[in-house]
Amino acid sequence: MYFTRPETVLNLQNIRNELVRMEDTIIFKFIERSHFATCPSVYKEQHPGLTIPNFEGSFLNWVLLNLEITQSRIRRFESPDETPFFPDKIQKSFLPSVNYPQILAPYAPEVNYNDKIKDVYIEKIIPLISRKDGDDSNNFGSVATSDIECLQSLSRRIHFGKFVAEAKFQSDIPLYTKLIKDKDVERIMENITNSAVEEKILERLTKKAEVYGVDPTNKKGEKRITPEYLVKIYKEIVIPITKEVEVEYLLRRLED
Amino acid sequence: MYFTRPETVLNLQNIRNELVRMEDTIIFKFIERSHFATCPSVYKEQHPGLTIPNFEGSFLNWVLLNLEITQSRIRRFESPDETPFFPDKIQKSFLPSVNYPQILAPYAPEVNYNDKIKDVYIEKIIPLISRKDGDDSNNFGSVATSDIECLQSLSRRIHFGKFVAEAKFQSDIPLYTKLIKDKDVERIMENITNSAVEEKILERLTKKAEVYGVDPTNKKGEKRITPEYLVKIYKEIVIPITKEVEVEYLLRRLED
Ligand SMILES: N[C@@H](Cc1c[nH]c2ccccc12)C(=O)O
Ligand SMILES: N[C@@H](Cc1c[nH]c2ccccc12)C(=O)O
Numbered sequence: 001m002y003f004t005r006p007e008t009v010l011n012l013q014n015i016r017n018e019l020v021r022m023e024d025t026i027i028f029k030f031i032e033r034s035h036f037a038t039c040p041s042v043y044k045e046q047h048p049g050l051t052i053p054n055f056e057g058s059f060l061n062w063v064l065l066n067l068e069i070t071q072s073r074i075r076r077f078e079s080p081d082e083t084p085f086f087p088d089k090i091q092k093s094f095l096p097s098v099n100y101p102q103i104l105a106p107y108a109p110e111v112n113y114n115d116k117i118k119d120v121y122i123e124k125i126i127p128l129i130s131r132k133d134g135d136d137s138n139n140f141g142s143v144a145t146s147d148i149e150c151l152q153s154l155s156r157r158i159h160f161g162k163f164v165a166e167a168k169f170q171s172d173i174p175l176y177t178k179l180i181k182d183k184d185v186e187r188i189m190e191n192i193t194n195s196a197v198e199e200k201i202l203e204r205l206t207k208k209a210e211v212y213g214v215d216p217t218n219k220k221g222e223k224r225i226t227p228e229y230l231v232k233i234y235k236e237i238v239i240p241i242t243k244e245v246e247v248e249y250l251l252r253r254l255e256d
Numbered sequence: 257m258y259f260t261r262p263e264t265v266l267n268l269q270n271i272r273n274e275l276v277r278m279e280d281t282i283i284f285k286f287i288e289r290s291h292f293a294t295c296p297s298v299y300k301e302q303h304p305g306l307t308i309p310n311f312e313g314s315f316l317n318w319v320l321l322n323l324e325i326t327q328s329r330i331r332r333f334e335s336p337d338e339t340p341f342f343p344d345k346i347q348k349s350f351l352p353s354v355n356y357p358q359i360l361a362p363y364a365p366e367v368n369y370n371d372k373i374k375d376v377y378i379e380k381i382i383p384l385i386s387r388k389d390g391d392d393s394n395n396f397g398s399v400a401t402s403d404i405e406c407l408q409s410l411s412r413r414i415h416f417g418k419f420v421a422e423a424k425f426q427s428d429i430p431l432y433t434k435l436i437k438d439k440d441v442e443r444i445m446e447n448i449t450n451s452a453v454e455e456k457i458l459e460r461l462t463k464k465a466e467v468y469g470v471d472p473t474n475k476k477g478e479k480r481i482t483p484e485y486l487v488k489i490y491k492e493i494v495i496p497i498t499k500e501v502e503v504e505y506l507l508r509r510l511e512d
Contacts, residue, residue, distance in 0.1 A: 024287070025288060028284040028287070050351065053350050063326070070319070070326065075397060094308065137260075140330075145327075203473075208472055211467060216466075217460045
């Protein structure tokens with residue numbers, strides 16, 4: 001999938017392949033995070049021992065903000081599949097613009113669920129995937145780094161809903177135009193939901209978690225990520241927020 | 257393994273477990289890199305279209321340097337298992353020092369093979385793991401980010417040789433003292449080499465690459481990392497450079 005070539009992007013089969021590939025990425029990143037304890041201090045503002053001069057937020061936010069600033073300078077957030085956690089703080093790139101063709105509607109960058117993704121990640125996902133409860137001050141930096149990788153890959157996965165939504169809109173413009181005009185959220189939701197596809201995602205995740213979740217050369221060793229938890233995370237968090245993205249994107253689709 | 261608790265660190269079994277865990281990390285990072293083309297432009301200095309104001313180095317070096325500066329400010333390189341690629345450019349942390357107990361000899365940070373690791377990664381490893389030859393300007397940022405993850409995990413793995421070396425030194429001080437005094441590199445090499453362990457590493461990698469290297473729900477799908485290449489990378493690069501680290505570390509062990 002190449003965002004400079006629009007015809008590759010709005011093809012539902014290409015989108016699905018990309019989503020399948022992202023499952024592996026997300027699982028690998030969760031496995032890396034699973035080696036550490038929950039480390040609640042990383043997520044607290046102005047935590048003693050982790051206080052950062054001239055910065056109000058948590059340790060995680062400081063690392064994430066600094067990374068986003070660096071990445072914005074090399075054009076990360078010009079790419080339509082990337083969404084910043086700090087849209088007001090990122091910078092312009094010193095590189096020439098890529099000039100991506102307009103694939104999504106112009107308001108697409110405003111559909112940004114990253115605050116919600118970060119909250120839910122900290123409150124719900126970390127307790128499920130961490131090795132144990134509690135702090136481990138030896139690894140606050142490693143933990144924040146690992147969290148950022150999880151968050152960026154979840155964010156990319158969830159905001160990919162915009163491409164799904166645009167492809168679905170294009171596939172039946174009259175239907176969606178009517179539903180959008182009626183603000184019929186319920187029927188939009190119905191139309192973007194494909195329960196068979198969702199079932200398949202969950203089945204695939206179960207299988208992948210079984211395979212990746214243990215060291216294949218030491219199957220009695222520690223479990224790294226369990227199928228139940230992974231399915232729960234997708235079912236209760238990833239899929240529902242993706243659909244929220246799709247609905248919000250579609251509801252504005254007739255703006256000009 | 258906790259670097260604030262020395263007794264956990266110089267235990268050879270703990271070191272081996274950590275090395276086994278790092279194999280998975282390295283494989284996961286290689287798999288992420290394998291989705292992209294080689295992208296030679298990322299590694300060239302002052303490349304047209306990727307020129308960075310006031311910076312002489314390659315695009316990769318700019319990203320890596322900026323990440324290291326951010327991470328140094330939160331103490332990454334105080335940790336004895338972390339080695340910077342830009343030791344002269346990193347900064348002091350604004351956080352209180354961790355005060356790690358002295359486990360390795362004081363000159364340990366000077367044993368730094370990162371330049372070599374970076375060169376060999378670019379010249380030998382990238383061509384083996386990339387999906388195809390050539391540039392893909394849509395993904396220069398993703399590629400550099402992925403490279404940095406590969407490089408940092410290779411660097412950690414290889415410099416772990418220092419802990420192996422220290423543990424071996426402690427296990428037979430009279431023997432190593434003699435060999436070091438005689439500068440008998442050959443016999444040091446012999447003593448730190450455990451061919452049975454090396455064989456086992458390669459067998460384990462073959463198995464892991466087979467399992468992680470294809471999507472378990474689509475075994476006919478694209479191969480991501482092949483056992484042959486992974487074994488080659490460990491046999492010709494990772495293991496030999498780790499031993500160089502061990503030997504250099506040991507040769508200086510009687511300094512005071
Ligand atoms: N494990 C150490 C060192 C470290 C590893 N990766 C890091 C990234 C950022 C900061 C520190 C680190 C820590 O977490 O502190
Ligand atoms: N894929 C785009 C956007 C991107 C993703 N991750 C990045 C990290 C840094 C810079 C850009 C990016 C690129 O490589 O350009």
